[in-house]
Every structure is written in C-alpha cells, then in structure tokens.
Amino acid sequence: MSEHRVRADAYLLRRGMGLVVVYALLLFTVVVMAMPLFWMITTSLKDIYQALRIPPQWIPNPPQWGNYPAAWNAAPFGIYFWNSFFLAITTTVGDVITSIPAAYVLAKMTFLGRGLLLSLLLGTLMIPGQMLLVPSFILINRLGWYNTYWALIIPWTAGVFGIFLLRQFFKTIPDELWDSARIDGCSRLRYMFQIAVPLVRPGIATVALFKFVGSWNAFLWVIIMTDKVGLRTVPVGLRFFMMDIGTDYPQLMAAATMAIVPVLILFAFAQRQFIQGIARTGIK
Amino acid sequence: MKLPTLQKGRRFWWDTLEAYVYLLPTLAVLGLFTFYPFVNAFLYSVYDIRTRTVPGPVLHATADSTAWVTALARGRIPEELSDVLRVRGVDPHELWVRLRQADRWVVKDEASGQEYIIVREGEELRVHQATTGWAMESVGWANFTWAFQDPDFRKALVNTTVYVGVSVPTTLFLALLLATLLHRGVRGKAFFRLTSFLPYITPVVAITMVWAWIYDRNFGLLNYFLRSVGSLFGVEVSLIDWLNDPRYVMPALIVMNVWRFVGYQALILLAGMQGIDREYYEAARVDGAGAFGVWRKITVPLLTPQIFFLLIISLIGSFKIFEEVLILLHGPGPQKSGLTVVYYVFTKAFDSGHYGLASAASVILFAIIFVLSLFQLTVTQRRVHYER
Numbered sequence: 001m002s003e004h005r006v007r008a009d010a011y012l013l014r015r016g017m018g019l020v021v022v023y024a025l026l027l028f029t030v031v032v033m034a035m036p037l038f039w040m041i042t043t044s045l046k047d048i049y050q051a052l053r054i055p056p057q058w059i060p061n062p063p064q065w066g067n068y069p070a071a072w073n074a075a076p077f078g079i080y081f082w083n084s085f086f087l088a089i090t091t092t093v094g095d096v097i098t099s100i101p102a103a104y105v106l107a108k109m110t111f112l113g114r115g116l117l118l119s120l121l122l123g124t125l126m127i128p129g130q131m132l133l134v135p136s137f138i139l140i141n142r143l144g145w146y147n148t149y150w151a152l153i154i155p156w157t158a159g160v161f162g163i164f165l166l167r168q169f170f171k172t173i174p175d176e177l178w179d180s181a182r183i184d185g186c187s188r189l190r191y192m193f194q195i196a197v198p199l200v201r202p203g204i205a206t207v208a209l210f211k212f213v214g215s216w217n218a219f220l221w222v223i224i225m226t227d228k229v230g231l232r233t234v235p236v237g238l239r240f241f242m243m244d245i246g247t248d249y250p251q252l253m254a255a256a257t258m259a260i261v262p263v264l265i266l267f268a269f270a271q272r273q274f275i276q277g278i279a280r281t282g283i284k
Numbered sequence: 285m286k287l288p289t290l291q292k293g294r295r296f297w298w299d300t301l302e303a304y305v306y307l308l309p310t311l312a313v314l315g316l317f318t319f320y321p322f323v324n325a326f327l328y329s330v331y332d333i334r335t336r337t338v339p340g341p342v343l344h345a346t347a348d349s350t351a352w353v354t355a356l357a358r359g360r361i362p363e364e365l366s367d368v369l370r371v372r373g374v375d376p377h378e379l380w381v382r383l384r385q386a387d388r389w390v391v392k393d394e395a396s397g398q399e400y401i402i403v404r405e406g407e408e409l410r411v412h413q414a415t416t417g418w419a420m421e422s423v424g425w426a427n428f429t430w431a432f433q434d435p436d437f438r439k440a441l442v443n444t445t446v447y448v449g450v451s452v453p454t455t456l457f458l459a460l461l462l463a464t465l466l467h468r469g470v471r472g473k474a475f476f477r478l479t480s481f482l483p484y485i486t487p488v489v490a491i492t493m494v495w496a497w498i499y500d501r502n503f504g505l506l507n508y509f510l511r512s513v514g515s516l517f518g519v520e521v522s523l524i525d526w527l528n529d530p531r532y533v534m535p536a537l538i539v540m541n542v543w544r545f546v547g548y549q550a551l552i553l554l555a556g557m558q559g560i561d562r563e564y565y566e567a568a569r570v571d572g573a574g575a576f577g578v579w580r581k582i583t584v585p586l587l588t589p590q591i592f593f594l595l596i597i598s599l600i601g602s603f604k605i606f607e608e609v610l611i612l613l614h615g616p617g618p619q620k621s622g623l624t625v626v627y628y629v630f631t632k633a634f635d636s637g638h639y640g641l642a643s644a645a646s647v648i649l650f651a652i653i654f655v656l657s658l659f660q661l662t663v664t665q666r667r668v669h670y671e672r
C-alpha cells in the first residue's frame with residue numbers, strides 16, 4: 001500500500017518536474033523568438049545614446065516618438081508604401097481571379113491533359129525562382145517593361161500555390177450541387193463564381209493573405225526589374241534607406257517597424273486563415 | 285488516364301474546350317513568365333550574352349542630311365535636333381566631326397541617363413532613342429567550365445552547402461523538439477503560435493536589418509547576451525565581430541535562418557501530431573512503452589510525410605539564400621565568407637553583365653536542388669509511413 005503511494009508520488013513529482021521543464025523550455029523559446037521584434041520596437045523609440053547603452057535599456061525612457069516622422073521624412077517612404085500597397089493589391093486580385101477558374105477546373109472537370117497539367121503545375125514548385133532571374137530580366141527588357149509597373153504586376157498574377165490550395169477546397173463541394181444548378185439552367189461560369197466561390201471563401205481568404213504578404217515582402221524581383229525611385233517598394237526602399245543612413249539604428253528600426261506594421265495588422269485580423277493555410281500546405 | 289467512351293465523347297471534348305478557356309489566363313501567365321524563362325535558363329547557359337545599346341524609336345529623321353551638315357559646320361545645332369541635343373550639351377562641332385568619321389554616334393543625357401543614337405545612312409540622318417539590345421553568341425560549355433574554374437563560384441558552392449547542410453537539419457530538429465513540447469497539452473498554444481509565426485511572415489529585408497543591429501560588435505544584443513551568460517559562469521567572453529570576422533559570418537546567417545523558420549516548421553509538425561490517431565498511443569502505453577519510446581517509435585514515424593515535406597521545402601528555400609547576405613553584409617562578406625550561389629548569380633548578371641555565366645551558375649544550382657529533391661522523393665516513397 002505505502003509502496004504504491006510512494007511510487008504514485010514519485011510519478012506525480014516526475015510529471016510535475018517534467019511540466020516545469022517543458023514550460024521553462026517553451027518560455028525560453030518564446031523569449032528568443034520574440035526578442036528580435038521586441039528589440040526592433042524598443043530601439044525605434046530610443047535616441048542614439050539610449051540605443052548604444054550597455055547594459056541595454058529595455059524600455060526606452062523617455063520614448064522618442066520623433067524617430068518615426070524623422071525616418072519617414074528622410075526618404076520618400078510615401079512613394080514606397082503607395083507602391084507596395086498598389087502592387088500587393090493588384091497582384092493579389094489578379095492571382096485570385098486567375099486561380100479560381102483554374103482551381104475549379106482542375107478539381108471538378110474531366111478533360112484531356114488534366115493529369116499532365118497537374119504534374120506540370122506541381123513541377124513548377126520545384127523550380128527555384130532565382131533560376132529564372134536572368135531569363136526573366138531579358139524577357140522583361142524585350143517586352144519593353146523594364147522600369148514599369150507591368151513588370152512588377154503581370155508576372156505575379158498567377159500562382160501555383162493558390163491553385164492547389166483552392167483546388168483542395170473546391171474538391172469538398174459535392175457534385176450534386178453542380179448537377180442541380182445545371183438542371184436549373186445555370187452556366188458553369190455563373191455557378192463557379194456565384195455558388196462555388198462563396199462556399200470556399202476561407203480558402204480564398206488564405207490565398208489572398210499569403211499572396212498579399214508575399215508581394216509586400218518582395219525584394220529581389222523589384223531591384224532587378226526597376227531602378228527608378230518612383231517604383232521602389234518598401235523593402236527596396238528600406239535597403240536604400242539603410243545604405244544612406246548607415247548605422248543610425250533608432251531610425252533604421254523605426255523604418256523597419258513601419259515596414260512590418262501592415263503585415264502585423266493583417267496577421268492580427270486573420271490569424272486563423274494564416275494558420276489554416278500553413279496546416280493545409282503541411283499536410284498536403 | 286481514363287479514355288472517354290464514344291457516348292461520352294462529345295461532352296468530354298466540350299468540357300476540354302471549356303476547361304482550357306478557364307485555364308487560359310493562368311497558363312498564359314505561367315507559360316510566359318515561368319515555363320518560357322525556365323527553358324531559356326538552360327538555353328542561355330550555353331551562350332555568351334551581353335547587352336549593347338541599339339537604336340530604338342526614331343525621334344527625328346531627314347532624308348537629306350545636307351541641311352543638317354551645313355548647319356553643324358557653322359557651329360549650330362539644326363532646329364529639329366535642338367530640343368533633343370542642345371539641352372544635352374552636345375557640341376555641334378564635335379557632332380559634325382563624328383558624323384563625317386563614323387555613321388553612328390551615341391549621346392548620353394547625363395541628367396536622365398537616357399542615351400540617344402545618331403545614325404547616318406548615306407544621305408539619311410536619324411536620331412534614335414537608344415534601347416538595350418542583346419548580343420548572343422553560342423559558346424558551348426564555356427560558361428560551365430568558367431564557373432567551375434572560378435574560385436568565387438567554388439567558394440559560393442561550398443558556403444551554400446555549409447549553410448544548407450547545417451541550417452536545414454538544425455531547424456528541423458529544433459522544430460520537432462518544439463512541436464513535441466507543445467503537443468504535451470500545454471496551455472498558451474495560441475500565444476506561442478503568434479510568436480513563432482511572426483518571423484515567418486515579416487519582410488526579410490526588415491528583419492535582416494534588425495539582425496544586423498543584433499549582431500553589432502560593440503552594442504549588439506547578442507554579444508551582450510553572450511557576455512552576460514559568460515559572466516554568470518565567471519568566463520570572460522570576448523566580443524565577437526559577427527559580420528566582419530570570416531569565421532562568424534556563416535554562423536550568423538545560419539542562426540538567423542533557424543530563427544526565421546523554426547516556428548513555422550513546428551506549427552506544421554504540431555498540426556501533423558494532432559492528426560495522429562490516439563489509439564496508436566494507447567496501444568503503445570498498454571505495451572509499456574516509455575514517453576521517449578512512444579515518441580521515437582510512433583510520433584516521428586507517423587510524422588514522416590510532414591518531415592519530408594519540410595525537408596524539401598527548406599532545402600529549396602535555403603539554397604536560394606540571397607537577401608540576407610546583401611542586407612547583412614552589404615556584399616559577399618569578409619574574405620567572401622558570405623558569398624552564396626544566388627549572390628554569385630546576381631552579381632555576375634546584374635553587376636558585371638555576364639548573363640550567360642550567371643545562367644550557367646543558376647542551372648548548376650537547379651541541378652543540385654533537383655537531384656536532392658529527387659533523392660528525397662524516392663526515399664520518401666520507400667520510407668514514409670502513411671497512416672491508413
């Protein structure tokens with residue numbers, strides 16, 4: 001009897017200690033994961049003397065809100081943000097509009113070359129985008145699109161990620177729905193956009209979010225296809241800002257924070273879609 | 285593929301037609317901007333490609349250039365040329381001399397960077413706006429030979445391999461550990477999700493700027509942290525110059541990469557773990573397996589689809605490292621310790637204009653990724669345990 005209790009206590013103790021270790025490890029991870037972003041924000045609110053203090057001042061006192069307008073005015077960030085929003089919105093809309101019919105067709109219709117097309121599209125996921133830089137650069141130049149919005153929009157208005165994700169969603173719609181819609185004289189296009197699309201709205205939201213964020217973060221393509229200040233996006237502008245301003249870390253961090261804020265806001269409102277998108281791509 | 289029966293034939297062909305109409309926008313964009321450049325990447329790798337300035341749209345033209353030449357000889361720029369050339373500060377006499385000596389002259393407007401080409405063909409004279417033309421000359425395998433003999437390219441290959449070889453398994457291992465911890469029914473998963481997801485969605489450029497600050501030798505957070513930990517144990521840790529000491533550049537890049545992706549990978553693995561049937565665990569418990577045994581014998585094997593997916597994704601992703609190098613090091617780094625393959629491609633193409641060589645280098649990169657992915661896929665098919 002008592003031996004049992006001793007063993008049970010030992011078990012509970014071990015389990016309790018195990019939990020403590022688990023929580024300690026997780027806490028450590030969370031701190032490490034969040035630290036760079038925390039550090040970015042606190043540095044953005046310090047003056048240069050506070051920023052260079054060792055040991056570091058964790059909470060800036062007094063906070064230097066002036067770093068933000070100073071950074072904003074030190075470079076044409078208005079243009080950068082406008083460009084980034086404009087490009088993110090146009091490419092997202094374009095991608096969603098082209099992906100919906102493509103995904104629907106690949107999910108619900110039988111036609112010649114479907115299997116081949118599916119594997120071809122899947123294959124593009126294996127192509128590293130960086131391999132296409134030189135040929136794309138030459139192509140964009142030949143099209144006369146160098147230094148134009150076209151170069152930054154049109155190539156990004158279709159994407160395989162969105163097609164495959166939406167295809168999974170469309171597959172869950174029962175075929176009977178289309179059959180009865182057809183009997184009622186509904187055309188395929190109308191059915192697709194008026195009946196099927198509202199049913200896969202979460203999927204579309206996920207695709208749009210990932211596309212928007214991807215476009216917002218785009219850097220390499222933009223620096224290769226343009227060299228005008230008027231066409232710089234936020235990440236490209238940040239890089240030039242960094243080259244201009246050197247090591248004025250408070251201002252740099254203020255600029256970096258401004259670049260991240262739109263993504264953070266989006267994430268705050270649509271956390272579920274993000275997580276869902278991730279889980280879906282992972283399970284495949 | 286199922287072939288259509290005769291009765292279904294007509295429907296099937298109509299469906300095919302309709303399907304391709306719907307697919308047209310996607311196929312047009314992907315065809316022009318993915319498949320076509322993909323084929324070209326291989327093609328260009330056996331060419332020597334250079335840009336040159338070629339005559340573009342005609343701005344002014346005259347069939348009889350005598351009037352121009354006379355005007356130029358008097359030291360005046362002809363009326364119709366003046367708005368193009370006078371503001372560019374072209375000396376009429378120089379232009380006149382040039383046009384007598386050669387049948388083409390390139391004038392650059394320093395203010396806008398725009399170039400103009402003045403062409404004479406017999407009596408005809410034209411002012412063109414200059415555009416970029418491409419001169420291509422087939423050179424066989426010369427680009428590949430050049431790349432492999434270039435010490436820079438070899439360095440880039442070695443660096444990239446080290447980077448991928450260390451950061452991919454490290455990230456995956458830590459992610460697996462994290463997912464396991466989270467899976468033990470701890471509270472606050474939502475909060476953890478938030479923090480682990482942020483590095484993944486924030487712009488690389490912005491986040492790399494933050495790390496450049498963290499890696500600062502004198503005032504950076506990392507050195508401060510290392511010194512604090514060192515002093516706890518009574519060890520004096522010297523300041524590490526992360527971004528200027530060739531020994532530490534690669535570790536700096538790797539740490540940043542692990543930080544960016546470990547949370548994302550843990551989330552995918554966690555989603556996978558939550559999909560594992562509880563019966564497996566109960567069966568193992570009944571058989572008297574310990575926690576570690578269950579993890580090793582059940583959790584990990586049943587997670588292999590996710591693990592291999594992540595392996596391929598992160599392998600492809602890590603081989604492409606470029607932005608981090610550019611922002612963190614402003615160049616290839618001390619003693620080229622941060623020179624990666626994509627960085628090599630980028631500078632060869634867009635700084636030095638060796639487009640053929642850059643194409644060859646990117647084809648080599650693709651070949652490496654392709655072989656590794658194929659290898660992983662075959663291993664996956666043989667070894668992955670799919671839950672039935």
